[in-house]
Structure formats: C-alpha cells, structure tokens
Amino acid sequence: MPIITRSAVSVERDDWRQILAQAFRSAGDLLDYLGLAADRLPQVLTEFRDFPLLVPQPYASLMEPGNPADPLLLQVLPLRDELLPVPGFSSDPLEEAGANPDRGIIHKYHGRVLLLAASGCAVNCRYCFRRHFPYADNRVSRAQWQQALDYIRNDTSITEVILSGGDPLLLQDDALQELVSLCDAIPQLKRLRIHTRLPVVIPQRVTPQLAQILKHSRLTTSMVLHINHARELSPALHSSLSTLREAGVTLLNQSVLLKNVNNDFRVLSELSESLFEFGILPYYLHLLDRVSGAHHFEISEAEAVKLHRELLAGLPGYLVPRLVREIAGLPNKAPINLDRQ
Ligand code: SF4
Structure with a gap:
C-alpha cells in the first residue's frame, strides 16, 4: 500500500x-x-x-x-x-466452542445471546480473546440470519440480543437496518446491545443513518465500546458519540487491563474521567483472557485488585468500572472479590 x-x-x-x-x-x-x-x-x-x-x-x-x-x-x-507457547494460555480460553449451539450464535448467559453479525474487525488488537475464533465456521450471511434469529425466537427466555463479532459495525447500514428490523420483530426481545470498537478506530463509522436505525428500533439500545486508554478518545469520536446519544443510545465502556498500556492508576483514572466527559459510563474492567499470543499483556490479579482499590479510593463510585474476569462455563462474568485479596 x-x-x-x-x-x-x-x-x-x-x-x-x-x-x-x-x-x-x-x-x-x-x-x-x-x-x-x-x-x-x-x-x-x-x-x-x-x-x-x-x-x-x-x-x-x-x-x-x-x-x-x-x-x-x-x-x-x-x-x-x-x-511463544505459554502454559495456561490457549486458543479458546473461554471455551466458546461449547456455547456455540448454532451458526453465528453464542449462548453463554441466561436471558441474552450473542449474534456474531460480522467475522472481522477494523483493527486487530493483539490481546483479543477471539483472535483464534473459527469465524469461517460461524459466518452468517444475510440469507442465513433467519436461522440464527429462529434460535432466538424459539427460546422465550432470551430478552436481549448482543450484536458482536468480530465487529458488528462492519455491516453496512442497509444490512444493519435489516438485522435490527428482524430483531424488532421477535416479540420477547426487549433490548439490543452492540459491542464495538469500530467508532474508536474510525469515528466516521457513526453515520447519520446508523443513528437513525438505532433511534427507530423499538428495542432499548445500548452500545458497549471498547476503549483502553484516554488517548483513544478523540474529538472526532466525541462528535460521533453525540449523534448516538441524541438518538437515545446508552453508551457504556469495557476496558481490558493491559501491561504497559493502562496498568497505572493515573492512566485508569484519566480514562474514567474522559469517558464520562464523552457521555460514556465505565462499565467493566476486565482481566486479560488467557489467549495464546497475549501473555505479554498479562498483569497479576493482585496488581489488578490494587489498581481497582486505588480507583475506588480516588474516584466517585460511578466512575469506577467493575473489575471482572470471564471464566469458561460460568453463566456470568465473575466479579473479582476484593475481600479475599
Ligand atoms: S475490536 Fe474487539 S473483537 Fe476485534 S480484535 Fe479488537 S478486541 Fe478483538
């Protein structure tokens, strides 16, 4: 190039x-x-x-x-x-293969289901827990959406769809419009969530049409962004997110604790403050998922707890994300128990 x-x-x-x-x-x-x-x-x-x-x-x-x-x-x-092969790190640390009942569906949590709407991302994050995910086996074409949506329709305990991937915002707006309309038509669904990093790396992805699609869905819509450092919050992103907020989309953020990137109290507190200025609530602070190829980003659980305690002491509660770890097979993210450290 x-x-x-x-x-x-x-x-x-x-x-x-x-x-x-x-x-x-x-x-x-x-x-x-x-x-x-x-x-x-x-x-x-x-x-x-x-x-x-x-x-x-x-x-x-x-x-x-x-x-x-x-x-x-x-x-x-x-x-x-x-x-480097490192003991304890694997290609599928969350054992998602066992929670993949249908093409494009990951059903790990009660009441909500992940729909893998796209099989790639706009950025390849080196610590990504899905970096080895068999996307080729889970690619859902527009023609196949109905089958994945039938899985959701047939389980009336599911009230929330999470569009994930890859990055679901890789879908073009007309495809996204169709998918959101299909979700709107499933009676028991109440909420639509979009997990994305695309607006962070290409703020222009938040088009006026995207905002309109989300605004006109009958579902309560949230977007969970993935931002790990305050320097990722650009003026262009601020402007894009304003459009989404005006469309009634709730904005949340999840970060991953990464060695030499954000394992520092000042960096994390600046991140939380900046997120709030952008209208985003800090939601989760994840321990690294132990995926092969990412061991050099790992910090110990003890260091994570120390950082989280510093955040609790230094920031108002609503700016302190929940410290969690994903454990394969658990029906929810596992909060790190500060009392036991
Ligand atoms: S954007 Fe998300 S899913 Fe894509 S590579 Fe980065 S962490 Fe993984």
Whole structure:
C-alpha cells in the first residue's frame, strides 16, 4: 500500500469503508508513518498471516510519533512474543466452542445471546480473546440470519440480543437496518446491545443513518465500546458519540487491563474521567483472557485488585468500572472479590 504521511490526513476521506480499505496492513508502513526506525523495535513481527496487523489511519493518527512505547501502538503491533507457547494460555480460553449451539450464535448467559453479525474487525488488537475464533465456521450471511434469529425466537427466555463479532459495525447500514428490523420483530426481545470498537478506530463509522436505525428500533439500545486508554478518545469520536446519544443510545465502556498500556492508576483514572466527559459510563474492567499470543499483556490479579482499590479510593463510585474476569462455563462474568485479596 502507499505510505500515508501524517500530513496526508484528508478531510475528504469521510467514507468509513474507504478509510478501512486504506488501513495499515504492514508493520513497516505503520512504523514509517510514525517515524520509527525498525531497529528501535527489533521484536516486531513483520509477517503474521493468521492475525495480521490491521490499523486504520484515524487510530494511527492518535499515536505519538517516534515513541516505540506508545500505549496505542503496543495494542496493535505484532511482536515475536506472540509466537511463544505459554502454559495456561490457549486458543479458546473461554471455551466458546461449547456455547456455540448454532451458526453465528453464542449462548453463554441466561436471558441474552450473542449474534456474531460480522467475522472481522477494523483493527486487530493483539490481546483479543477471539483472535483464534473459527469465524469461517460461524459466518452468517444475510440469507442465513433467519436461522440464527429462529434460535432466538424459539427460546422465550432470551430478552436481549448482543450484536458482536468480530465487529458488528462492519455491516453496512442497509444490512444493519435489516438485522435490527428482524430483531424488532421477535416479540420477547426487549433490548439490543452492540459491542464495538469500530467508532474508536474510525469515528466516521457513526453515520447519520446508523443513528437513525438505532433511534427507530423499538428495542432499548445500548452500545458497549471498547476503549483502553484516554488517548483513544478523540474529538472526532466525541462528535460521533453525540449523534448516538441524541438518538437515545446508552453508551457504556469495557476496558481490558493491559501491561504497559493502562496498568497505572493515573492512566485508569484519566480514562474514567474522559469517558464520562464523552457521555460514556465505565462499565467493566476486565482481566486479560488467557489467549495464546497475549501473555505479554498479562498483569497479576493482585496488581489488578490494587489498581481497582486505588480507583475506588480516588474516584466517585460511578466512575469506577467493575473489575471482572470471564471464566469458561460460568453463566456470568465473575466479579473479582476484593475481600479475599
Ligand atoms: S475490536 Fe474487539 S473483537 Fe476485534 S480484535 Fe479488537 S478486541 Fe478483538
């Protein structure tokens, strides 16, 4: 791909699909863009076909040029460490294969179900617990949605659909409109939730049409964003989220605790404060899921608890996300019990 210089950020490239098509797909191009000589990052993996580098330019523009330890860069840069087999880390740490009763459906929790509406993302986060997920076996075409929705319709205990992926906002607006309408037509459903990181890496994804689709759904709609560092909260994102708030969408955030990215009280408290300024409630703070290739991001549970205690002492309660871990087979996220530490 042609190298995009920082000065070439173009206001006319406002079509999110075009921005995605022009995303960085090579570590060399991204490091050139950031003015980083390759010899400053000798541990970078330049080729990794299974889970390659993918970084849209708006997200890269939030990184600090010349800084090999930039917390945004560290989340997306493939490193040789990912190739090391580490005991306790596996390709399916949450054992989702056992909760995959139908193509495109993950049913782990009582009353709500995940619908895998898209099989890719706009960014490849190196710590992603689904980085080895068999998306090819779970790709649900528009023609196959009805089968997945029949699964939901036939279980009247399900009252909430969570559009997940991959990233469900990779669907184009007309497809999303159709999917939301199909969910609207399932009588027992009350809520629609969208789990996405796409607006964070390409704020232009929040189109006026997307806001209208969510506004006109009969379901109570929330969007759970995935933001790990205050520097990910850009002015463009602020403007996009205002559109969603005006459409009546509740905005929540989940973060993952990541070594050298956000395992610091000041970083986490700044994140919570900034989220609130953007109209987003800090919701969950996750311990890392132990997926192969991500061990270098892990911090200990004791360190996580210490950080969480500092947040509780330093922030109003509504700015302190719940500290949780996902445990395979449990019907809910497991809160970390502070009393037992
Ligand atoms: S956006 Fe979410 S699902 Fe996609 S790679 Fe990142 S963490 Fe994984």
